Amino acid sequence: MITVALAKGAxxxxxxxxxxxxxxxxxxxxxxKNRLLMVPSSCGRARALLxxxxxxxxxxxxxxxxxxxxxxxxxxxxxMPVANLMDLGFGGCRMSVAVKETSxxxxxxxxxxxxRVASKFTGCARRFFDDIDLPVELVHLTGSVELxxxxxxxxxxxxxxxTGQTLRENGLVEIEELFYSTARLIGxxxxxxxxxxxIQNVIETLQSQKYSSSET
Amino acid sequence: MITVALAKGAxxxxxxxxxxxxxxxxxxxxxxKNRLLMVPSSCGRARALLxxxxxxxxxxxxxxxxxxxxxxxxxxxxxMPVANLMDLGFGGCRMSVAVKETSxxxxxxxxxxxxRVASKFTGCARRFFDDIDLPVELVHLTGSVELxxxxxxxxxxxxxxxTGQTLRENGLVEIEELFYSTARLIGxxxxxxxxxxxIQNVIETLQSQKYSSSET
Numbered sequence: 001m002i003t004v005a006l007a008k009g010a011x012x013x014x015x016x017x018x019x020x021x022x023x024x025x026x027x028x029x030x031x032x033k034n035r036l037l038m039v040p041s042s043c044g045r046a047r048a049l050l051x052x053x054x055x056x057x058x059x060x061x062x063x064x065x066x067x068x069x070x071x072x073x074x075x076x077x078x079x080m081p082v083a084n085l086m087d088l089g090f091g092g093c094r095m096s097v098a099v100k101e102t103s104x105x106x107x108x109x110x111x112x113x114x115x116r117v118a119s120k121f122t123g124c125a126r127r128f129f130d131d132i133d134l135p136v137e138l139v140h141l142t143g144s145v146e147l148x149x150x151x152x153x154x155x156x157x158x159x160x161x162x163t164g165q166t167l168r169e170n171g172l173v174e175i176e177e178l179f180y181s182t183a184r185l186i187g188x189x190x191x192x193x194x195x196x197x198x199i200q201n202v203i204e205t206l207q208s209q210k211y212s213s214s215e216t
Numbered sequence: 217m218i219t220v221a222l223a224k225g226a227x228x229x230x231x232x233x234x235x236x237x238x239x240x241x242x243x244x245x246x247x248x249k250n251r252l253l254m255v256p257s258s259c260g261r262a263r264a265l266l267x268x269x270x271x272x273x274x275x276x277x278x279x280x281x282x283x284x285x286x287x288x289x290x291x292x293x294x295x296m297p298v299a300n301l302m303d304l305g306f307g308g309c310r311m312s313v314a315v316k317e318t319s320x321x322x323x324x325x326x327x328x329x330x331x332r333v334a335s336k337f338t339g340c341a342r343r344f345f346d347d348i349d350l351p352v353e354l355v356h357l358t359g360s361v362e363l364x365x366x367x368x369x370x371x372x373x374x375x376x377x378x379t380g381q382t383l384r385e386n387g388l389v390e391i392e393e394l395f396y397s398t399a400r401l402i403g404x405x406x407x408x409x410x411x412x413x414x415i416q417n418v419i420e421t422l423q424s425q426k427y428s429s430s431e432t
Contacts, residue, residue, distance in 0.1 A: 003367075008359075037360055037363050038363070038366065038367070049363065049367060050360075051357075051359065051360055051363065052357075052358045052359035052360065053358075054358040055357050055358055055359065055360075058355065058356070058357060058369075059367065059369060062355065062369050064367040064368060064369045065367075139274065139278065140274070141267075141268075141271050141274060142268045142269075142270040142271055143224075143267065143268035143271060144253055144266075144267055144268065144271070147253050147254070147265065147267065150254065151219075151254070151265060151275065151280040152280060153274075153275060153278050153280045
């Protein structure tokens with residue numbers, strides 16, 4: 001029995017589609033009426049845990065799920081001991097520094113020393129500003145980070161940007177990209193070592209799709 | 217101009233009602249079509265910031281909002297430097313330890329040493345288990361904590377319980393209450409000291425309601 005951890009939200013539909021091609025059908029999870037958080041595959045050989053984005057690497061790190069699909073943004077933020085097995089290519093977005101359009105800043109190094117930067121991803125932000133050797137005060141917010149510069153709680157934000165619409169609606173502009181994030185297949189290291197072929201088989205099927213699939 | 221931080225979700229309706237009685241009408245925030253995160257009061261003397269639960273004490277601690285309404289659970293977890301001004305009485309729920317009904321544990325001290333406990337509130341959980349001198353490994357989850365004991369990632373959870381329905385649906389049972397949480401009015405300490413009477417006026421009106429209001 002394989003358990004896979006799937007993230008609620010934007011990555012779910014593509015995640016289910018990928019596993020379906022690898023022979024594990026969790027499509028009942030997409031039914032709007034589904035209230036189950038533990039969903040068996042139609043073949044009975046596997047089950048999916050439907051959890052929040054940030055919890056996918058936790059369930060995989062503790063071995064409660066042998067495989068999981070989660071955005072690179074979360075992996076980078078959480079730094080959990082999981083095997084990063086494959087870039088699945090979908091769910092692309094940028095982790096970016098953004099400021100008020102009227103601020104005049106054109107790049108992150110122009111930000112004033114000891115200014116405040118709001119983010120849900122304070123781990124990623126800390127490593128980025130350490131790398132460019134700019135001392136900033138990070139303000140951890142859990143949502144609506146675009147409010148930061150508008151209220152004055154922060155001069156800049158570090159946040160995920162997909163289409164850029166939220167930034168534009170709030171008069172903000174990207175000035176630097178930390179990294180590009182896509183969905184990743186992750187695995188529990190010990191389960192991979194003890195695997196009798198079942199997990200490897202799923203991974204290889206997902207790997208072969210990667211080069212044959214046209215979806216992104 | 218007073219800025220108040222209001223939490224999205226369960227506390228919002230009562231929070232808006234309380235401020236309305238104090239003369240600050242933010243009822244447009246309750247309009248399902250409202251997409252604004254910064255909402256002026258109808259009198260123009262104030263504005264509300266509509267933010268996530270955990271961000272209310274952050275906006276108040278940094279002085280971007282002079283007042284805010286948030287659950288005691290969040291205040292206890294975040295431990296931000298804000299003034300805890302008043303217990304507003306609504307939004308009652310328990311922060312509790314829960315285990316599988318079949319586990320047989322009847323109180324928290326019966327849990328095995330070094331067992332795993334999953335929670336969104338790892339700060340509250342850490343202080344509680346330190347107080348009872350029980351060494352446990354905390355697993356931080358961001359949602360659906362009730363999955364913890366079912367998947368085996370944790371023997372117990374620490375979570376908010378209102379009606380207890382989620383616990384029952386998942387075969388879990390409360391064995392100990394850490395504290396009872398209600399909505400609190402919080403303030404930015406420096407703004408309160410520098411106040412020319414405007415903020416104090418709102419606080420006093422809210423205080424007088426407390427003893428005249430029958431709503432909970």
